[in-house]
Amino acid sequence: MTLLLTRSDVADLLDLDTCITAVEEAFRLHGEGDATTGVLGIHVEGGGFHIKAGTLRLRRPYFAAKTNANFPNNPARGLPTIQGVIVLADAELGTPLALLDSIEITTLRTGAATAVAAKYLARPDARTAAILGCGNQGRIQLKALQRVRPLTRVRLFDRDRGRAEQMARELAPALALEIHVADSPAAAARDSDIVVTCTAARQAILDVGDVAAGTFVAAVGADNPDKQEIAPALLAASRVVVDVLEQAATLGDLHHAIAAGTMSRSDVAELGQIVAGRLPGRRTAAETIVFDSTGMALQDVAAAAAVYERALAAGRGTPVHLAG
Numbered sequence: 001m002t003l004l005l006t007r008s009d010v011a012d013l014l015d016l017d018t019c020i021t022a023v024e025e026a027f028r029l030h031g032e033g034d035a036t037t038g039v040l041g042i043h044v045e046g047g048g049f050h051i052k053a054g055t056l057r058l059r060r061p062y063f064a065a066k067t068n069a070n071f072p073n074n075p076a077r078g079l080p081t082i083q084g085v086i087v088l089a090d091a092e093l094g095t096p097l098a099l100l101d102s103i104e105i106t107t108l109r110t111g112a113a114t115a116v117a118a119k120y121l122a123r124p125d126a127r128t129a130a131i132l133g134c135g136n137q138g139r140i141q142l143k144a145l146q147r148v149r150p151l152t153r154v155r156l157f158d159r160d161r162g163r164a165e166q167m168a169r170e171l172a173p174a175l176a177l178e179i180h181v182a183d184s185p186a187a188a189a190r191d192s193d194i195v196v197t198c199t200a201a202r203q204a205i206l207d208v209g210d211v212a213a214g215t216f217v218a219a220v221g222a223d224n225p226d227k228q229e230i231a232p233a234l235l236a237a238s239r240v241v242v243d244v245l246e247q248a249a250t251l252g253d254l255h256h257a258i259a260a261g262t263m264s265r266s267d268v269a270e271l272g273q274i275v276a277g278r279l280p281g282r283r284t285a286a287e288t289i290v291f292d293s294t295g296m297a298l299q300d301v302a303a304a305a306a307v308y309e310r311a312l313a314a315g316r317g318t319p320v321h322l323a324g
Helices: 007-013 016-031 103-121 136-148 161-175 185-189 232-236 245-251 253-260 271-275 297-314
Strands: 002-005 035-044 047-057 061-070 082-090 096-101 128-132 153-157 178-181 194-197 202-206 216-219 228-230 239-242 268-270 289-292 318-320
Touching (some): 002 007, 007 096, 007 103, 016 136, 016 271, 035 297, 096 297, 103 216, 103 297, 128 136, 153 161, 153 185, 239 245, 239 253, 239 271, 245 253
Parallel strands (some): 002 096, 128 153, 128 194, 194 216, 216 289
Antiparallel strands (some): 035 047, 047 061
């Protein structure tokens, strides 16, 4: 029997704190070498598909494969930019356990990954943050950061200033933060302790000189080779940590730096190695660190497993017999 879990099911069963805990465990297992992961991307006119898959040994061994479609022009058609499904299976028997809508998991686990990275790489006293890109992901990024650092002030930037202003109106009272809208990415990032870029930019929006020494930068938007948010020179001047080296070297901001000849794979650490205690986290207050977040399949496995286990406990979801 396979459990069918809709987007509303997933939203009710997965909260941000649970997702952060699950994603941190996924990074730890990855850093210990006790996990496998892979990705396949297919480009089509107007968008593309990617399949991310992996295995984790949690309360039981799980496999999950997520197929997501990313079509940036969909909002104009009244459709979500990202749509997809996750197949969760028993990794020992191969039995399909659940089919889950992927949107909520993708949104939350992306913010959760930034929170985990900030926990280990941002300065403990970080209080000011900049969010570049004020869509749904920007909101989750800010909420996730607030779970791990004592934020008091936030600057927002979006090419559509109205979106940034709307986000400020919505979140300032809810999160008890002082929120301002900036006129440029550099103005938002300047003097911020933490900077998150979650845009669809195809050329760098942050360069050397745009961030102060000691800043933690989470680069979230570059999830295919055509996207870029961070200039190679800024990466080369920083300590760079990635979620999955193979992915970041081929489709993240890191791959632009490698192509430009300013960095090599050997210059980079994986976050899992830091979470597992095999490499140090932040080493000095003055260290500028960039986290190149391309989206690790193991984040999806861990989050999907958490949803599935909660669904079983709550009697949630629709049982289906796929072989029937």
